[in-house]
Amino acid sequence: MLLLQHHKAARRIISSSVRLVSTGSRESKYAAHQLKKDQQNSASNQEELKTRLRIQFSRARLGYFTQTPPHQENLFTNNAFLTSYLTRVLPNEVRAEIWDDLERFGKRAVTEIYPLGRECERNQPFVRTFNAWGNRVDDLVTCQAWKDLKKISAEEGLIATAYEGKFAEYDRLYQMIKLYLFAPVSGLYSCPLAMTDGAAKTAKTTGSPHMKKAYQHLTSRDPSKFWTSGQWMTEKRGGSDVSGSTETVAVEEANGSHQLFGYKWFSSATDSDMTLTLANIISEEEPEPKPRGLTMFYMETRKDDGSLNNIEIVKLKDKLGTRQLPTAELLLDGSVAYQVSEEGRGIASIANMLTITRLHNAISACAAMRRVLQLARDYSQRRSAFGKVVESHTLHQLTASRMEVITRGCEILTYEVARILGREEAGVASKEDSLVLRLMTPIMKLFTAKMAMSVVSEGLECFGGQGYIEDTGLPVHLRDAQVLPIWEGTTNIMSLDFLRAVVKTEGQALTALYKDVKGRVEEVKGGQNRALEDSCDKVTQAIEQLVNFLQRCPELVQPAARDVATSIAHIYIGSLLLEHAAWDKGSISEEVAKRWCAQPLFCVTPAEYTADNQSIVMDGYNADEVYGPMF
Template sequence: MTLNTGPIDYGALGDGRGCNYWRLEPALAREARRVYPEDEYEWAAPRLGGFGATVGNAIAANSDVVDEHGPELRTYDRRGNLANDVDYHPAQIENERLSYDSGLIADAFDAPPDREDPVGLLHTLTMQQILCYADVGLACPVSMTAGAALVLRNHDHDGHYDHYLDGLTARSHDDLIQGAMFLTEEQGGSDVGATETVARPADDAAPADNGVPADRVYELTGEKWFCSNIDGQGTLALARRPDAPDGTNGLSLFVVPHELPDGRPNHQRYRRLKDKLGTVSVPTGEVEFEDTVGYLVGDPERGFEYMTTMLNYERVTNATGAVGVVGRALLESKIHAANREAFGNPIAEYPLMRRDLVDMQVDFEAALAFSMEAARHFDRYERDHDDTEAFRLLRALVPVAKHRTGRMAIDAASYAMEIQGGNGYVSEFVTNRLLRDAQVLPIWEGTSNILSLDLLRAFEVEDAHEALLPLVDDYLDEVSHPALADVEATVRDRHETLQAALLTVASADDAYAQHEAKELADLLFDVVTAAILLAKAQRRLDEDGDAREAAVAAWFVETTLAPGDDRGILDGDALPLECFDAVVRYDSLDPAVVAD
């Protein structure tokens, strides 16, 4: 039996910078080992450790600087000519170089120098999660660059845009072009079918200098309202061709470059950058298209379908990124609680703070487990588009992961600010930025209402329940340790409730189904997460007899699926006091403690 060598001493750290985020949260490594293909994890682990150090040191320090010196837009030059120049602080340029040169995108599209094959997108998503410990804003263009590359890889079957794909997946920052997604219009918002941007074939168009055929060159006219990474060269945008059907069925997808092949700015106007609450490092603005060159991608009637590839990827990255925010908020809270004294003792020694930190740790591991499960099945489907089970699972899990983790990130950042006290409310402390950045996570790529309705479609149209329910059963069937018996029984009971809820919603009218959609999404998250945590606990017990993950699973179930009318006050249970060092500081734990 091999248990942990001892708890992590967070009191030895001054704050959540100048450290290695991968090393300080062993739950990250254990979760990656669970979901990665085995050969890829063995290759990836040392690289994730190296990237954790890069993010925890240089990128984290630079991100604090960039938050005070965000991008600036110069729409016209001094002679009044269109320029569309976005100026970045040198710290932002260094962060981009450190991120892209690490291979976090390139390795998933082209074989790394020491491998015969690329790794999966799961690796990119894990690295983006670590990046979000430092800067959600920086992770946004990284995510869109990978997402745009994925769309072109999947849907540009004729290879018209291979040069864009090569740029989006370049291994060197010097050769890289960045991606973007111009989706939102002011009158439409989440209603993408209301897109009014018009695309007309360019008159007398000759083949573009970059090899694009003349019949794929269009001119776009309209406005895009919320355009992040506004100056991306690999921008994807939706527009409607003349006489195309209404709604999403009539939308076509276009590559809209920042610069034309001859080096001139494309004929679009970056009107202004948004004065945002957070994510300062990514330039988000308004764009006016006026006879703007766009290159048609694939079948002109399938543009929205193509864009959903990127949209689903962005939702997964939103979820894994939210986990990064929760992880940084938790780390800052652990460090402060270990160092801050009140009434003669570190505040981490007081029962209320111990319960708070256990709650935060368990929430972190719950969000981590569910979002990485969604990422795993997304990655499975991208490896094999004939994998129907993977598709159904990603359709059920991805919208729920994005829905739940975005709100969890806000709650974690807010409470981390409270733990810091007045300092947490001050701009010089990172909790201030974490909360500002986290606030966008429920908004990006679809609000909770939109995501919950998408979940209903996944069950109604794609029969996602046919893969989801057996997945839960499979995880619960792994559980056999006596210390987990009572918790497993509770989860099985709630799994039956989930099945009954799915049947009720399926047989109800549309109004009632929509009314209950968010409740269904939350119940699904709780049941699936509990099953995963229990299976992880069983594997850890089998591996080395350590019940630390069993305590995590037990407390998650106690606080989400099995609270009584007395809020647990009358049961005499105080797991956070008995298991604090194991859960929060990663010490080992005897199974008898959890069983009791």
């Protein structure tokens, strides 16, 4: 009975609980429904508010404004100065044959080659030293885009054009213009092409049968036969004093080849098919290297079975820029090579190579400046600030026009050196042409490289903060430009090389330049354009001041070398721009020439050369407060 009462009580409790739960569920559903309705109303009201106030920062909506990237222009047709210069200097029949090719290539550069160059920047080379089984393989891995650029280089004849003889004295200029279009978008493939061109030039003038074989590959348009070349000169002691720093030795074999043993410290284009390098020949009879007795050798980088030619890749260099390009420290441990210069004449044998590679350096400098200017020009019409597009701000217009003037000055200097080189290679250059070429090549290299650093840096400012963001593809131009004043000789080394040219020619090179400048200026003054007369007088005055300084102060020439070289660049460019403006008869060319000549053309400061410069530099240096190496 008691148990039954407990069961009834339990049922009443359960029944009551069910009613409570049931009642609670209805109230909960109502509350949830009301909450959802309130949220919907709130969201609706918020959306209406955002719509009325044009507020878009919500979830995936990032605002009405997004920055528009610069669009790419045809690198040839949209370069008014280049097309004008070529119209002036090329014969009609040559221009008719090459113009369509340059237009086509200018488009291909930005539509097809540029994406490959960007891919090389994103997928940089690396070395796989060992395979999975512990065997040393030194496998240098480059991306497919890098390989595709080699194929395109062959197809476009970027080396072959200069050696085919189709356009005689204009072959070299034609080639350099194509390289100028290629360089700024090529992911630094322009660098191995520079060394390949230098090797081809050397091979053409060398009687070695090995170099004749190399020449056929280096100048081929067939991608399956085309070779690139390295230029492995720098060793651990580094610097431009190659004669005093080379430790690599060569031991002759019975078959006439040599084995090379040494450590190459800075070897660009490590993936090249061949290289030219320097070494001291030794033997059991003469085991000690001869002082300043370097010999040039030709070496293929791989054996017939595809393995490296007794070369160990110690490491790839971790560089500021040019990261797309594999640059390595290499150990040569019995690498098979062939002598291609007279013993002890290695340095003299690379003179032709240096002319070519320095011209490539200047072409790359001009191309970098022009590329940044074209991108900034387009961007300035898409980006608005302070209520109007950037292009319409007068201060921006002035800044960009100054960069344009500098770029045109560097371009006309480089084009002219390429034109004179073409005349020399075709055998139609005068003695004066050759003297001017020897004098102006190092000056061209140092001046264009320095200007590239300035213009490219200023150009990045045109993009504001975006110019500092790596994935825009803009900062790479500045990082890569920094190599230009260093590679193939620093600014000071180029200044001293210019002086060497003056001394070796017993002043004839300087005399030839003086006559060249005076002749151009007098021809312009003899024309009908009175607006250029004042600028002509400034160029004449500057060249007279320069000659007067060199005659009066020969003891100051070495410390003044850099300023003298810069002065010559300013003066020579002034005469070239005046000549072009007189031909063009256009207001823009005239304004560019006048602006160039309005700046100081004579940049010599004698008081600085006799000052105690060492004390200024070393002021505050205390050896007792130096705590060891940086790394």
